[in-house]
Amino acid sequence: MAQAGKHYTMESRTGTNVVLNGKSYLYFAGTSYFQLHSHPDVIKAANEATQQYGIGSATTRALTGTTPLLEKIELKLASYFNTEDAVYLPSGYLSSLAGLKALDALGMYQVIFLDEGSHYSLAEGALATGRPVISFRHRDPEDLEKLMKKHLGPGQRPLIASDGLFPVMATLAPVRDYLN
Known part of the structure; x- marks a missing residue:
């Protein structure tokens, strides 16, 4: 990891405390939200x-x-x-990019509707397709429906992109509500 010209080397197992460059720190970073890796x-x-x-x-x-x-x-x-x-796939970031690009190549949708609370990799994957990306309020099926009515043209199909589990908040996406 490099930030502002400084290189950090993780010298311990990731947990609540870590050793970076020989010094102990409280650790609030990373993506192992439930610490399953340890x-x-x-x-x-x-x-x-x-x-x-x-x-x-x-x-x-x-x-x-x-x-x-x-x-x-x-x-x-x-x-x-x-x-x-x-x-x-070996990483969530790669999953978002690969999944959206694969669906795009199949021509399965014309407009992407993205939950604003989704992981940034999903947003980057959506933008990488070159398709229109419309954000809807986090876990809000009514806002999604309103935006779909506004932004979908005749014959256009949507892709609803959302995390299934929002790890920071420990909440699930209301997928059934999105499908209705």
Whole structure:
């Protein structure tokens, strides 16, 4: 991490206290909102998976990079979200960019409606498509409906883009309300 010409090196496990460049600090940054990355069960499972599969597949999923672990998590995610399929990507930031670009390439929508409380990567992914992006009030289906009536032209299809879980507030998106 570099800021204003200064380089910071994390010298400890991330938790409430960290060591940066040899000095201890209280830590309020990062994106492991629920601290699962340091949960003993997660560490144990990661160690077991590393022993069996190695540190990574050393190739892309387009070749031989798909492991049984990836297939299992994708099946569980699809089941949990009641969808026919799911794709696991290594970062949330990449998921937003890849997902929106893939849907855009399929021509599935013409206008993106973005929950204003969504992660910035979703906003960047939406803007990267080059499509019109309209922000609606956080978790507000009525505002979404009003803006869709105002900004959708005849025959245009919307894409409603939102975090499923807003980690900072620990709230879920009202997806069913958006779909109605």
